[in-house]
Amino acid sequence: MEKLKHGAGAAVRAVSIYLPEKVLDNAELVREFGTWTESKIFNKTGVLRRHVSQGELVSDLAVGAGEALFAEHGVQREEVDFLLLCTECPDHFLPATACIAQNRLGLRKSVGALDYNLGCSGYIYGLALAKGLIAAAVARKVLLITADTITRAIHPKDKSTRTIFGDAATATLLEASDAEGVGHFSLGTDGGGAEKLIIPAGAWARPSSPETRTETANRWGNVRTPENLYMDGPDILEFTLSVAPACLDEVLRLNDLTLADIDLFVLHQASRTLLEKVRAELSLPEEKFVFDIENYGNTASSTIPIALRDMEREGRLKKGSQVLIMGFGVGLSWGGAVLRWQP
Numbered sequence: 022m023e024k025l026k027h028g029a030g031a032a033v034r035a036v037s038i039y040l041p042e043k044v045l046d047n048a049e050l051v052r053e054f055g056t057w058t059e060s061k062i063f064n065k066t067g068v069l070r071r072h073v074s075q076g077e078l079v080s081d082l083a084v085g086a087g088e089a090l091f092a093e094h095g096v097q098r099e100e101v102d103f104l105l106l107c108t109e110c111p112d113h114f115l116p117a118t119a120c121i122a123q124n125r126l127g128l129r130k131s132v133g134a135l136d137y138n139l140g141c142s143g144y145i146y147g148l149a150l151a152k153g154l155i156a157a158a159v160a161r162k163v164l165l166i167t168a169d170t171i172t173r174a175i176h177p178k179d180k181s182t183r184t185i186f187g188d189a190a191t192a193t194l195l196e197a198s199d200a201e202g203v204g205h206f207s208l209g210t211d212g213g214g215a216e217k218l219i220i221p222a223g224a225w226a227r228p229s230s231p232e233t234r235t236e237t238a239n240r241w242g243n244v245r246t247p248e249n250l251y252m253d254g255p256d257i258l259e260f261t262l263s264v265a266p267a268c269l270d271e272v273l274r275l276n277d278l279t280l281a282d283i284d285l286f287v288l289h290q291a292s293r294t295l296l297e298k299v300r301a302e303l304s305l306p307e308e309k310f311v312f313d314i315e316n317y318g319n320t321a322s323s324t325i326p327i328a329l330r331d332m333e334r335e336g337r338l339k340k341g342s343q344v345l346i347m348g349f350g351v352g353l354s355w356g357g358a359v360l361r362w363q364p
Contacts (some may be wrong), residue, residue: 029161032202032363035094035194036330038323039085041077041170041174046070051146054180056242064185067293074170078112082190083122083168087222090164090192102160104134105150107143107167107322109173109351111136112226122166133160140218141289141323141350142208143167144191147229147359149206165193167322171250174220176236178244180253184283185292187318191326192218204359205275207216207268214353217256222247255263258295261349262302267351268347269303282343283309283359285332289348290314290324311337329360338362 046058046068059308063069074082083106090096104126106119117133128134133154139146141143144167150162168190175182195203208346224234233247246250271280288296300310313328320327332338339360347357 023116029155029158029179029196029197030199030201030203031061031200032156032200033193033360034095034196034364035090036326036333036364037086037089037093037192038316038327039082039089039190039192040072041082041188043073043075044070045073050180050184053177065294066185066318067294067296067312067314068185068187068318069315071172072189072249073172074188077170078237079110079168079170079190080106080112080118080121080125080172082188083108083118083166083291084125086166086168086192087164088193090123094194096194097117099129100162102132103151103154104128104132105147105163105165106134106136107139107147107165108136108169109138109140109321110139110170111138120331128164139352139354140169141291141357142348142352142354144325145206145346145348145356146208146354147322148195148203148358149208149356153202155195155197162194162196165195167326169323170284171321174248174250176245176249179249180239180294181243181254182250185319186250187320187321189317191322191330193325198363200361200363202361202363205272205359206356206358207271207275208356209264209268209354211260211353214256214257214260216327217253217353218251218351219252220248231353238279242245251350257291257350258298261291261295261299263354264349265303265347268355268357269345272345272359276359278343278359280305283345284308284342285311285338285344287311287325287328287332287344287346289350290317290328291319291350333364335361340364
């Protein structure tokens with residue numbers, strides 16, 4: 022690798038996505054549950070269909086996204102200096118899934134590779150890590166992959182989460198740039214709310230046992246075990262509305278921008294209801310606000326890069342556009358940044 026100077030800027034050069042083949046639409050969910058209608062599911066979530074893993078591992082999705090980036094953007098795998106993999110669903114407790122993906126993608130053995138575990142804000146944290154690696158002259162080109170198979174952790178009879186979530190992976194190439202394509206970040210954490218969005222059992226804190234595999238139903242008839250995903254939707258919404266205004270203000274201040282300077286607002290696509298409430302709370306103009314959840318559902322750390330890819334294809338995101346991105350959720354964790362689009 023050519024020697025880098027410390028303090029180099031970073032820019033996003035390419036984004037690609039990979040989706041599992043299986044599509045689960047609302048009609049199929051209605052047939053399974055027999056209680057909701059397709060329109061009720063859509064009105065509550067904003068989701069028409071979502072892709073779901075059928076035995077695929079996160080490494081499978083990650084490799085699919087990486088190969089898509091190489092094929093679609095003419096990126097040579099030999100160019101990659103570092104691999105960051107954001108996932109909540111690693112193939113193993115150890116080794117890091119990034120190591121498996123490095124091998125399967127045919128990346129050089131001289132690259133660095135690591136996993137980090139975040140969901141809703143994970144893409145923003147990954148951009149911050151990649152920018153830091155570039156600024157510290159550790160890497161010139163960083164491959165940032167987001168990948169999750171979260172639907173595998175959802176109980177089939179839990180319609181509160183099954184209607185919302187989908188599986189996906191994305192690959193983003195960041196590289197050193199004289200122009201500052203990735204701006205300053207606002208990041209935050211409140212681990213006191215960790216239990217609001219969690220898989221309570223199955224890891225070291227509460228190992229799998231007959232007790233953790235016991236099913237219970239809540240008052241709405243949603244069934245789960247402690248080894249399944251649990252989300253307190255109202256509390257997550259309250260948390261998001263409480264931290265979003267300060268995050269937005271800090272991102273704009275750190276980047277010396279105003280709301281009028283932003284061409285697009287791309288927030289974590291948690292649900293249509295949450296997005297509408299956040300947009301209203303922040304007084305963001307509807308014509309600049311992105312909704313991109315209908316065909317994917319909530320894909321955790323992949324929602325923002327999927328939306329960026331889609332907005333570029335639709336012509337809403339052009340070279341030189343200033344995009345404000347924000348994510349809020351599991352951790353509890355949040356983050357925001359501004360990208361000047363330079364692919």
